[in-house]
Amino acid sequence: MLGILLYCRPGFENDCANEIQAKASELEVFGYIKTLKNSGFVLYHCYDPSQVEGLAEQLNFSQLIFARQMIVAVALVEELPAEDRIKPILEITRNLPMAGDVFVECPEGDETKPLLTFCRKFTVPFRQALKKHNNLTKKENMKKRRTHVCFMDYETAYVGYSLPNNRSEQHMGITRLRFPNEAPSRSTLKLDEAFQTFLTKEEQEQRAHSGLRAVDLGACPGGWTYQLVRRGMFVSCVDNGAMAESLMDTGQITHYMEDGFKFEPERKNIHWLVCDMIEKPKRVAKLMAQWLVDGWCKEAIFNLKLPMKQRYQEATEDLKLLTDIIEEAGFNYELQAKHLYHDREEITVHVRLTDKFYGALDK
Ligand SMILES: C[S@@+](CC[C@H](N)C(=O)[O-])C[C@H]1O[C@@H](n2cnc3c(N)ncnc32)[C@H](O)[C@@H]1O
Numbered sequence: 066m067l068g069i070l071l072y073c074r075p076g077f078e079n080d081c082a083n084e085i086q087a088k089a090s091e092l093e094v095f096g097y098i099k100t101l102k103n104s105g106f107v108l109y110h111c112y113d114p115s116q117v118e119g120l121a122e123q124l125n126f127s128q129l130i131f132a133r134q135m136i137v138a139v140a141l142v143e144e145l146p147a148e149d150r151i152k153p154i155l156e157i158t159r160n161l162p163m164a165g166d167v168f169v170e171c172p173e174g175d176e177t178k179p180l181l182t183f184c185r186k187f188t189v190p191f192r193q194a195l196k197k198h199n200n201l202t203k204k205e206n207m208k209k210r211r212t213h214v215c216f217m218d219y220e221t222a223y224v225g226y227s228l229p230n231n232r233s234e235q236h237m238g239i240t241r242l243r244f245p246n247e248a249p250s251r252s253t254l255k256l257d258e259a260f261q262t263f264l265t266k267e268e269q270e271q272r273a274h275s276g277l278r279a280v281d282l283g284a285c286p287g288g289w290t291y292q293l294v295r296r297g298m299f300v301s302c303v304d305n306g307a308m309a310e311s312l313m314d315t316g317q318i319t320h321y322m323e324d325g326f327k328f329e330p331e332r333k334n335i336h337w338l339v340c341d342m343i344e345k346p347k348r349v350a351k352l353m354a355q356w357l358v359d360g361w362c363k364e365a366i367f368n369l370k371l372p373m374k375q376r377y378q379e380a381t382e383d384l385k386l387l388t389d390i391i392e393e394a395g396f397n398y399e400l401q402a403k404h405l406y407h408d409r410e411e412i413t414v415h416v417r418l419t420d421k422f423y424g425a426l427d428k
Pocket residue numbers: 249250252253282283284285286287288289290303304305306323324325326341342343344
């Protein structure tokens with residue numbers, strides 16, 4: 066085994082590397098990383114290669130912030146001949162357990178776009194070859210490992226696999242979404258991606274449905290509000306700026322020209338608090354924690370803006386501040402923080418209080 070291969074947004078390799086280094090050390094698996102600036106991936110080599118598989122099982126992918134995908138890299142295949150690239154790759158995959166699916170990928174980037182087109186074309190014959198050699202189930206099976214081939218260029222590829230229930234189900238770990246033309250800003254895609262990443266389809270039906278009340282702090286011009294309105298919610302929008310007319314016309318929103326840090330909802334029947342204010346991340350983290358422990362909302366999705374260099378360190382401090390407040394108030398919680406595909410220098414966080422005390426408050 067070579068190591069753990071992680072995909073990330075180009076430019077965020079150091080953050081992804083710092084995170085995997087910290088998480089692996091916590092698990093007492095030690096290793097090293099060589100990152101390439103703007104490469105869009107990080108490879109964590111374990112000093113003891115026999116620990117790689119165990120590490121992949123112990124790491125919780127959903128709790129990694131900067132990794133879009135987590136793969137056990139089995140081998141790096143070099144000098145792939147243009148006339149038959151499949152054969153040398155099959156030499157590796159034939160020693161792996163049967164996979165339920167396959168992704169042929171490359172790191173994200175403007176320069177890798179032609180390579181991505183090649184990956185798409187390569188998938189069909191490669192899939193057939195895997196089936197013929199009994200390395201791939203006849204029908205897609207999500208409960209099994211997925212084979213990954215990640216081309217660095219036309220001659221070089223990492224070959225490996227991801228584990229069921231501990232990976233992104235998206236090709237290249239990227240949730241591709243169509244921009245809805247009627248939405249007032251492109252940031253609408255961030256909240257749409259957040260709902261799809263943090264909640265399963267069933268959870269969205271149960272907890273992000275029509276009739277619920279929401280508050281959007283820093284709402285203008287209304288890209289996030291649009292996602293809440295589209296799901297049939299009633300939204301209090303807090304911002305000194307102007308909201309898009311199209312949203313005002315829906316009759317589902319009320320606009321408060323107030324400071325998001327001072328705003329207090331009249332009625333405390335809010336399900337969702339969302340917040341995209343450009344502010345110091347620690348200030349936002351504290352505000353979100355306060356809304357949750359005071360019972361002003363049930364769940365929150367918010368951005369932490371990270372314009373600094375040490376993003377992983379800052380994010381860790383911000384999340385600790387938030388969870389300390391929640392824990393001190395005696396609550397249990399679910400939390401996920403992700404650098405989403407549609408995020409820039411920011412991460413998106415979802416928090417929900419879960420314990421019985423909260424349930425009691427709810428009645
Ligand atoms: C990135 S924009 C939000 C974009 C919005 N989520 C969307 O999808 O259209 C940040 C907004 O936060 C607002 N903002 C910043 N500080 C604020 C504060 N203290 N109270 C209320 N709004 C604030 C700004 O006026 C700005 O409209």
